[in-house]
Amino acid sequence: MKKIVLGKSGLTVPAVGLGCMGMSDFYGESDEQQNLRVLDKALALGCNFWDTSDMYGPFKNEELLGKALKGRRQQVILATKFGVKRNAAGEWLGVSGHPSYVKACCEASLKRLGTDHIDLYYQHRVDPQVPIEETVGAMGDLVREGKVRYLGLSEADPETIRRGHKEHPVSVLQTEYSLWSRDVEKEILPAVRELGIGFVAYSPLGRGFLTGQISKKDDLATDDWRRENPRFQQDAIENNSAIVAGIEEVASAKDISTAQVALAWVLAQGDDVATIPGTRREKYLAQNWQTMEIELSQQELAQLDELTRRIATLGERY
Numbered sequence: 001m002k003k004i005v006l007g008k009s010g011l012t013v014p015a016v017g018l019g020c021m022g023m024s025d026f027y028g029e030s031d032e033q034q035n036l037r038v039l040d041k042a043l044a045l046g047c048n049f050w051d052t053s054d055m056y057g058p059f060k061n062e063e064l065l066g067k068a069l070k071g072r073r074q075q076v077i078l079a080t081k082f083g084v085k086r087n088a089a090g091e092w093l094g095v096s097g098h099p100s101y102v103k104a105c106c107e108a109s110l111k112r113l114g115t116d117h118i119d120l121y122y123q124h125r126v127d128p129q130v131p132i133e134e135t136v137g138a139m140g141d142l143v144r145e146g147k148v149r150y151l152g153l154s155e156a157d158p159e160t161i162r163r164g165h166k167e168h169p170v171s172v173l174q175t176e177y178s179l180w181s182r183d184v185e186k187e188i189l190p191a192v193r194e195l196g197i198g199f200v201a202y203s204p205l206g207r208g209f210l211t212g213q214i215s216k217k218d219d220l221a222t223d224d225w226r227r228e229n230p231r232f233q234q235d236a237i238e239n240n241s242a243i244v245a246g247i248e249e250v251a252s253a254k255d256i257s258t259a260q261v262a263l264a265w266v267l268a269q270g271d272d273v274a275t276i277p278g279t280r281r282e283k284y285l286a287q288n289w290q291t292m293e294i295e296l297s298q299q300e301l302a303q304l305d306e307l308t309r310r311i312a313t314l315g316e317r318y
Contacts, residue, residue, distance in 0.1 A: 004272065005271075007172065018278070024057040038285055052080045055086045081154060102142070120171070124154050235314065265296060
């Protein structure tokens with residue numbers, strides 16, 4: 001197992017964790033018992049870095065993990081998030097970084113997860129109306145109270161990261177990063193590396209697109225949120241499929257899956273980069289986990305770099 005020390009924090013996680021969002025939201029219907037089996041399998045493999053949020057479901061994903069954690073909480077490195085407000089009906093209510101909201105969200109998450117502490121607590125999205133110092137200050141209080149071990153930010157810009165980190169050490173930044181989303185390389189990654197902050201890449205498979213299993217919009221279920229995403233409109237799919245074709249060339253030559261090439265590329269970007277692909281299938285969980293044993297050659301990495309320089313991703317991320 002390849003392990004990553006996230007920055008200077010000392011928080012050590014498997015290089016490949018498990019993003020649990022899709023087990024409860026956004027990607028169509030799912031089966032709770034099947035999801036629990038996947039979580040069981042993850043622990044059996046050693047994939048014990050689990051990522052969730054209070055807004056997934058909403059609330060249902062934390063409840064799912066709470067069931068999976070019973071009797072084995074100490075085996076899991078548990079990450080969850082606050083900051084994106086949704087009601088029980090799933091309606092979007094904006095973002096909040098108010099200190100009172102931070103603390104109320106933590107208490108609610110602890111209850112749903114059935115635990116007395118969260119290993120890694122992220123602000124899911126920055127609230128532009130609340131100074132980051134106030135938000136991170138409240139998160140720091142949670143650390144001092146023993147309810148949270150490490151702090152994280154998600155999708156924050158370098159200035160926000162620096163200000164938050166000055167208020168209380170930020171251990172991890174989580175942001176989208178993959179072969180079709182490389183914008184973090186310009187400013188974000190240099191900033192967190194300068195500060196000694198670890199990096200967790202979400203959507204390393206491009207929300208499933210980089211697996212090569214989506215060739216048209218109708219491949220997505222009618223209740224799949226990607227149908228409204230700019231990168232999954234038919235013209236974007238046609239353009240972005242050329243990126244997948246290039247990844248498939250490398251995969252075919254190595255006799256591994258396209259998804260494994262995409263994941264291996266993310267892991268090759270540094271010993272301070274972990275990733276959290278999501279899945280609801282044991283088969284793909286095992287394949288993702290096996291990626292830690294795959295090493296891309298310098299020639300293959302150069303080939304993939306050239307591919308993404310030559311073909312620009314069409315469509316905004318959201």
